[in-house]
Amino acid sequence: MVGDLSDVRAMEQDFPSTRNESGYQRFRLGDFVFSRDEYFVHIEWRAQGKKLSHTMSADVFLRALMRDVAWNFFYGWVNFDDVFGTRNRYDRVELYAGRYHPVYKEQGLDHSACFDSSFVMQAFRSMLDDWTNVGYDPFAAPAETGLTWQGKKQGHNRAALNRARESCRRMPGLPGDVPLRTDRNRYPINRAFLDVPQDEPVIEAEPGFEHEVHAFNLFAYLSRSDVTWNPSVTSVCKHSLFCPTTEEYILPVKHANDRIEWFLQLSDQIEWRIEDRATGRPRASVVMRAGDVAAMPADIRHQGFSRRRSMLLVWENADPRLPQLYEDGILPPSLAGEFQEPGSVK
Amino acid sequence: MSFTDTKTVFGSLDSYVKGGIEVIDDDRRHYAFSNVFEVASLAKPYEKVVVGKNLRYVIETLRAEGTSDWFTASHDESVIVMDGSVEIDLVKLDDPERIAPAHIEGSIRLEAPPQGRRMGLMKLRRGHQALLPKGAAYRFRSTDGVGVLVLQTIHGPHSVEKWSEICLT
Numbered sequence: 008m009v010g011d012l013s014d015v016r017a018m019e020q021d022f023p024s025t026r027n028e029s030g031y032q033r034f035r036l037g038d039f040v041f042s043r044d045e046y047f048v049h050i051e052w053r054a055q056g057k058k059l060s061h062t063m064s065a066d067v068f069l070r071a072l073m074r075d076v077a078w079n080f081f082y083g084w085v086n087f088d089d090v091f092g093t094r095n096r097y098d099r100v101e102l103y104a105g106r107y108h109p110v111y112k113e114q115g116l117d118h119s120a121c122f123d124s125s126f127v128m129q130a131f132r133s134m135l136d137d138w139t140n141v142g143y144d145p146f147a148a149p150a151e152t153g154l155t156w157q158g159k160k161q162g163h164n165r166a167a168l169n170r171a172r173e174s175c176r177r178m179p180g181l182p183g184d185v186p187l188r189t190d191r192n193r194y195p196i197n198r199a200f201l202d203v204p205q206d207e208p209v210i211e212a213e214p215g216f217e218h219e220v221h222a223f224n225l226f227a228y229l230s231r232s233d234v235t236w237n238p239s240v241t242s243v244c245k246h247s248l249f250c251p252t253t254e255e256y257i258l259p260v261k262h263a264n265d266r267i268e269w270f271l272q273l274s275d276q277i278e279w280r281i282e283d284r285a286t287g288r289p290r291a292s293v294v295m296r297a298g299d300v301a302a303m304p305a306d307i308r309h310q311g312f313s314r315r316r317s318m319l320l321v322w323e324n325a326d327p328r329l330p331q332l333y334e335d336g337i338l339p340p341s342l343a344g345e346f347q348e349p350g351s352v353k
Numbered sequence: 354m355s356f357t358d359t360k361t362v363f364g365s366l367d368s369y370v371k372g373g374i375e376v377i378d379d380d381r382r383h384y385a386f387s388n389v390f391e392v393a394s395l396a397k398p399y400e401k402v403v404v405g406k407n408l409r410y411v412i413e414t415l416r417a418e419g420t421s422d423w424f425t426a427s428h429d430e431s432v433i434v435m436d437g438s439v440e441i442d443l444v445k446l447d448d449p450e451r452i453a454p455a456h457i458e459g460s461i462r463l464e465a466p467p468q469g470r471r472m473g474l475m476k477l478r479r480g481h482q483a484l485l486p487k488g489a490a491y492r493f494r495s496t497d498g499v500g501v502l503v504l505q506t507i508h509g510p511h512s513v514e515k516w517s518e519i520c521l522t
C-alpha cells in the first residue's frame with residue numbers, strides 16, 4: 008500500500024517546489040530532511056546549531072527503507088548504515104542520526120526524534136514510491152534487478168513495493184490461511200533453487216480432520232520466494248514464530264535486537280558480521296552453514312552476507328514484554344549463563 | 354551476469370559442514386552455536402535436545418530412529434524434517450485436558466496408547482514441515498534409516514538441555 012495521498016500532499020506543502028533538478032521529491036520529518044539525486048540519498052539534521060549531512064548510495068538506502076516498511080520497523084533497531092536508522096518503540100518510531108556512532112555521539116552531533124509509527128510509515132512509503140524508478144525492485148538481489156535505481160527520476164515500480172508480507176495464522180496451505188506458492192499464483196521457482204524438490208507431503212486425513220492434518224514442503228515454499236531478506240511466518244506456537252526467508256547478497260540493514268533472536272540455517276551459507284549494538288565495535292564473525300543454529304544476543308547489531316541465495320529460518324519470540332525486560336536488565340542478553348561445567352546435571 | 358553455482362546445499366547426517374565463530378572481542382557461548390545434524394548424530398532416538406531457547410519457547414532437535422513414543426501438547430507445535438523420511442500418526446484425544454491441561458506447556462509423553470479417533474497419517478521427507486495440532490496425540494516413525502527433526506515447541510518435562518556439550522565454546 009502506498010500512503011494515502013493526503014499525507015503526501017501535506018509533505019509537499021512543507022516544500023512548495025520540492026522536486027529537485029533530478030526530479031525527486033524532498034521529504035521532511037521533524038528536523039530530518041531527506042533528498043535523493045542520481046546516485047545518492049542525503050539526510051540532513053541540526054545539532055548544536057550546526058547543519059549536519061550524511062550521504063548514502065541510493066540503492067543501499069532504498070533496500071533498507073523497503074525492509075523497514077515491510078517489517079513494520081521490525082524488532083528493535085534497523086540501522087540503514089552506521090549513522091542513520093530507526094528504533095521501533097511499538098506505536099512510536101524513533102529516527103536517529105549518529106546516535107549509535109561513537110564519534111557523532113561524543114561530539115554531541117547526533118540527533119533523534121520520535122514520531123507516531125503511522126506517520127513515519129506514511130512518509131517512508133511516499134519516499135519509497137517517489138524514489139524507486141521503473142524496473143527497480145529493492146527486495147530483489149542486485150543481479151535480478153540491475154542498475155535502474157540510478158539516474159534521474161523515471162516512473163514508479165509500485166507492484167514491487169506493494170507486496171504483502173506473508174504471515175500465516177497457523178501454517179501456509181491450511182484452509183483460510185496464506186496460500187502455498189505455485190506457478191499459478193505467480194511464484195515461480197527462483198533461478199537459484201531450480202534443483203529443490205517440489206514434492207508435497209502425502210497426507211491421509213480421516214474424514215472430518217482435513218483442516219487439521221496438515222503439512223507442506225517448506226523448502227519448496229522458500230524456493231519460490233521472490234524477495235530477499237524478508238522473513239515470512241510459516242508456523243506459530245503462541246509467541247514463538249518461525250520466520251523463514253531467502254537471503255542473497257547483503258542484508259540491507261544492520262539489525263540490532265531488542266531481544267534475543269535465533270537463526271537456523273536451512274541451506275547454504277551466511278556470514279554474519281556482529282558488532283556492539285550501541286557503538287558498532289566489532290565483536291565477532293559468525294559463519295553459519297546448513298544445519299547450524301545460533302542465537303543473536305540482545306546487545307548486538309548484525310549484518311548477513313550470503314554468497315548465493317540461501318534459506319534461513321529466523322526464529323522470533325514476539326512477546327511484547329521482552330524489550331522492557333532486556334532494557335531493565337531483568338533478562339540477560341545471551342544464553343552464556345546456561346552453560347554448565349561438563350557432567351553437571353541441570 | 355551469470356551465477357554458475359546452481360546447486361543448493363542442504364545438510365544431512367552423512368554430509369554436513371559446521372560453520373564457526375571468529376571471535377574479535379566476544380565469548381563464543383553468547384551465540385549458543387550448534388548444528389542439528391551433529392546434535393542428532395550424538396543423541397538417543399527421539400531425545401528432545403534443546404538447540405534454541407527463547408525464555409520458555411524452544412527449538413528441539415530429535416534423532417528420528419524407529420518409532421517414537423506418543424506425545425501431545427496443550428498448544429500447536431510444528432516439526433520440520435531436516436533429513437530422512439518420517440511418518441506421523443495423529444489421534445484426536447477424547448480427553449486432551451487430562452494429559453495436557455491448558456496451563457501445562459511443552460510436549461507431554463503419553464503413558465498409555467492414545468484414546469481417541471484416528472485423525473490421519475502424514476508422510477514427510479526432507480524439507481517438509483507439519484503441524485502438530487493442539488489436543489492431538491502424535492508419534493513419529495522413521496521410514497528410511499535415521500532422520501533428523503526440528504521441533505517448534507515450549508520447554509516441557511522431556512526437554513533435554515546440554516548446552517556445554519552441543520555448543521561451540
Ligand SMILES: [Fe+2]
Pocket residue numbers: 262263268303309
Ligand atoms: Fe536480526
